[in-house]
Amino acid sequence: MTPLDEYDRAILRLLQENNQMPQREIGAAVNLSAPSVQRRIRRMEAEGVIAANVAQVSGEAVGLPLTIIVTVELVSETPDAIDAAKRSFRDAPEVQQCHYVTGETDFVLVVCVASMPAYEEFTRRVFFGSGNVKKFRTMVSMDRVKTGLMLEI
Amino acid sequence: MTPLDEYDRAILRLLQENNQMPQREIGAAVNLSAPSVQRRIRRMEAEGVIAANVAQVSGEAVGLPLTIIVTVELVSETPDAIDAAKRSFRDAPEVQQCHYVTGETDFVLVVCVASMPAYEEFTRRVFFGSGNVKKFRTMVSMDRVKTGLMLEI
DNA sequence: CATCGGGATGCAAGAAACTTGCACGATCCC
DNA sequence: GGGATCGTGCAAGTTTCTTGCATCCCGATG
Structure with a gap:
């Protein structure tokens, strides 16, 4: 498993709060282009760093x-x-x-x-x-x- | 808060498993058009039925x-x-x-x-x-x- | 019993976001 | 220094989302 760098961690911090933020906005927040953000997300999903993407439903x-x-x-x-x-x-x-x-x-x-x-x-x-x-x-x-x-x- | 019908509940069942499923696929699964699915999701987000959309990160x-x-x-x-x-x-x-x-x-x-x-x-x-x-x-x-x-x- | 009104639906066009091929630049290891 | 590898940004192509609109359903009303 590729170790996570500071970009990855910044992306995770955003995604675990709201995984519907557009890649363009994420990119702007972490100083990366949208495609780059998207490749990192893909990689982390494939490696299991991101275990799932879910809606949190009110009981x-x-x-x-x-x-x-x-x-x-x-x-x-x-x-x-x-x-x-x-x-x-x-x-x-x-x-x-x-x-x-x-x-x-x-x-x-x-x-x-x-x-x-x-x-x-x-x-x-x-x-x-x-x-x-x-x-x-x-x-x-x-x-x-x-x-x-x-x-x- | 509008009460939830069976369509809403079916959508929630899918979204709490994977909130990145395309609306078109959700629509096909629950027998509704994509725009209809999307309006229901919007409503449930606004009403707090869907509290958040998050990525689940591996500790x-x-x-x-x-x-x-x-x-x-x-x-x-x-x-x-x-x-x-x-x-x-x-x-x-x-x-x-x-x-x-x-x-x-x-x-x-x-x-x-x-x-x-x-x-x-x-x-x-x-x-x-x-x-x-x-x-x-x-x-x-x-x-x-x-x-x-x-x-x- | 016909009509009206509110609300939800599907369709289609337009807008936004995602995806991918490509060339460039950085880094590491000969 | 040369070369391979990896990640990056740009731009074009594709998919998905969004919204205006006409229609339909159903309950309320005259």
């Missing part, structure tokens, strides 16, 4: 006003059990984010649902369904203070 | 390979203290996401840093700097099983 607007952070502790922590848990969390559409973490708890999930009943249904299906969840702790978000995928580049 | 690629989930407990939970904490978390560039939550812990943060020393420096500056953090629990992500902002629309 409230689509009827998913609840964001819930859940820590999960498993009964069995064998590699197979861990993998099975990863798969089930990855496949659950309510799970927006999932991390396998160090410490007492094994997983941290960010879950987006329409209502508390919907959340309960989710826990029944995903947590109790597997039989391998020892316990989980539910933290309901009262304020999404900061969300997004912004990195300090 | 590894830009030298931020560590993702750490942190739960934070405050000493004082007065409204002023809560607000001050929200501000400081929001302003810290290492903090990618922050939620004010119910339960024993007050905040859950997702922090992206270059290294453990960088994380320690972060905790000193942001947690110990305020004098209002009673305790925090650090969970280092060993596997970012699922990330992103995808919603089940």
Whole structure:
């Protein structure tokens, strides 16, 4: 993977804020021509530096006003059990984010649902369904203070 | 806010996966003309249904390979203290996401840093700097099983 | 029951943005 | 110093986006 220079990083800083800015404007901001900007973007997309280009949708607007952070502790922590848990969390559409973490708890999930009943249904299906969840702790978000995928580049 | 119909939701499903798909292709996928698709997208952007259009940058690629989930407990939970904490978390560039939550812990943060020393420096500056953090629990992500902002629309 | 009005649609033309071939210049390694 | 490699800017060609316009649908009204 080609190392990133200061131009690349400047472009990324702009794109992670707004990936619809015209290449011409990006070029003007970073002192490069539009074609040059475009070739750098292409390269970074091909190399996976830019993992995806997405629209950030408001949960409230689509009827998913609840964001819930859940820590999960498993009964069995064998590699197979861990993998099975990863798969089930990855496949659950309510799970927006999932991390396998160090410490007492094994997983941290960010879950987006329409209502508390919907959340309960989710826990029944995903947590109790597997039989391998020892316990989980539910933290309901009262304020999404900061969300997004912004990195300090 | 205009309620969303099935066309809008179909468009959102596509855009939250790839917001660079040409309107013509979106139109073909949802059975609408390109101009119609574009007017719907414009409307949803104006109404905040589409909150942002962003490039998702790989943390590894830009030298931020560590993702750490942190739960934070405050000493004082007065409204002023809560607000001050929200501000400081929001302003810290290492903090990618922050939620004010119910339960024993007050905040859950997702922090992206270059290294453990960088994380320690972060905790000193942001947690110990305020004098209002009673305790925090650090969970280092060993596997970012699922990330992103995808919603089940 | 006919008519009117608001809103969304598709078409087509015009505008803007993206893409690519090409020649030039910088850099690095003989 | 010579030559290969890589990235750059320019300009032309292509695609996509944007917008004016006529039409259609549907609900409200006379």
